[in-house]
Each structure stands twice: as structure tokens, then as C-alpha cells.
Amino acid sequence: MPSFVNPEKCDGCKALDKTACQYVCPNDLMVLNKDTMKAYNQEPDQCWECQCCVKICAQQAMDVRGYADFIPLGASVVPLRSSDSIMWTIKFRNGQIKRFKFPIRTTPEGKAEPAGGWDTKANIDDFTLFTEPASLGLETVAAPGTKTWKK
Ligand code: SF4
Ligand code: SF4
Numbered sequence: 194m195p196s197f198v199n200p201e202k203c204d205g206c207k208a209l210d211k212t213a214c215q216y217v218c219p220n221d222l223m224v225l226n227k228d229t230m231k232a233y234n235q236e237p238d239q240c241w242e243c244q245c246c247v248k249i250c251a252q253q254a255m256d257v258r259g260y261a262d263f264i265p266l267g268a269s270v271v272p273l274r275s276s277d278s279i280m281w282t283i284k285f286r287n288g289q290i291k292r293f294k295f296p297i298r299t300t301p302e303g304k305a306e307p308a309g310g311w312d313t314k315a316n317i318d319d320f321t322l323f324t325e326p327a328s329l330g331l332e333t334v335a336a337p338g339t340k341t342w343k344k
Contacts, residue, residue: 194242194257194258195234195237195238195240195242195257196222196223196234196237196240196242196246196247196255196256196257197233197234197237197255197256197257198214198231198232198233198234198254198255199254199255199256200229200231200254201254202252202253202254203230203231203232203250203252203254203255204230204252204254205225205229205230205231205232206225206232206251207230212225212232213246213249213250213251214232214246214249214250214255215232216249217245217246217249218245218246219241219243219245220236220239220240220241222234222235222236222237222239222240223235223246232254232255240257242257242258242260244257244270244272247272248272248274248279249274253271253273256269256271257270259283264283264285265285265286266286267285267286268283268284268285268286269283269284270282270283271284274297276302277296277297277298277302278294278295278296278297279294279295279297280292280293280294281293281294281295308323309324311323311324311327311328320336320337321334
């Protein structure tokens with residue numbers, strides 16, 4: 194079952210230009226009805242059920258059926274995201290509740306380096322990747338189709 198929005202909980206992320214669910218969906222499925230300020234999945238057939246929108250929604254207004262490989266039919270799965278982990282709450286059909294917490298990052302918030310600490314000033318016309326030759330453990334790399342070593 195694709196993602197769906199509980200309109201009673203959705204506040205349209207009203208302070209944002211783009212809602213959190215719109216921002217995060219890898220398939221660009223979420224849209225905001227600006228009249229009602231409620232989001233909805235515009236193309237449910239294309240939903241991968243990846244749960245990204247469910248995890249990011251601060252109002253816990255989104256839901257997706259849990260995968261059968263980790264919960265039985267009829268159970269609900271509710272993620273609660275914090276800055277360093279997600280607390281998952283599983284509610285089974287018989288009312289039993291289980292919670293487990295997973296870390297979601299290995300670096301403090303705001304400290305991740307986009308280029309992994311590598312020098313990004315590489316020449317775009319260069320045939321090497323921007324981390325090379327150091328990431329290969331080399332001092333130089335041969336140009337493709339040649340035996341010429343780059344200095
Ligand atoms: Fe509504 Fe949640 Fe989407 Fe924000 S992220 S628009 S609150 S469903
Ligand atoms: Fe998009 Fe994934 Fe949410 Fe489906 S579950 S709407 S693919 S973010």
C-alpha cells in the first residue's frame with residue numbers, strides 16, 4: 194500500500210516553501226493542496242513505500258503499510274525521528290507493542306563533510322576522479338589508452 198496522509202495531523206509544513214515530504218520523496222510524488230494546506234500522494238502507483246516521507250514528517254501525519262518481511266499483516270509501524278536516531282514503534286494486531294531504536298548517523302548533526310574531506314578543487318576536464326590518485330593509494334594515474342603517467 195502506498196503512502197497516505199492523515200489530514201487531521203498534516204499542517205502543510207506551513208513555514209516552509211516546500212513541504213518536508215515533497216523535499217524528501219525520491220519519486221517526487223508528494224504535493225501540497227494550497228487551498229486545504231494538506232499534502233497528498235499524487236501518484237500512488239509509483240510509490241516505492243520507502244518510508245522516507247513517513248520518517249521525515251514532524252507531525253507523524255504520513256503512513257505506509259509495514260513490509261511483510263519485518264512485521265506481520267495488520268500491524269502498524271510508526272517511526273519517531275530525533276537528531277541521531279529513529280525510534281520505531283510496532284503495534285501488532287493483538288495490541289502488543291514493541292519499540293526499537295536505530296542510530297541514523299555516524300557524525301554529529303551539521304558536521305558531515307559533503308566531499309568526505311577530499312580536495313574538491315579538481316579540474317573538471319581531468320580524466321581522474323576528484324579523489325584520485327590519493328584514494329587509489331597512488332601518486333600518479335595513467336591516462337586512459339596511454340602509458341603516460343599523470344603528474
Ligand atoms: Fe503534511 Fe507531514 Fe507532508 Fe508536512 S511532511 S506536508 S506535515 S504530510
Ligand atoms: Fe515517496 Fe517513499 Fe513516501 Fe512513497 S514512501 S511517497 S516513494 S517518500
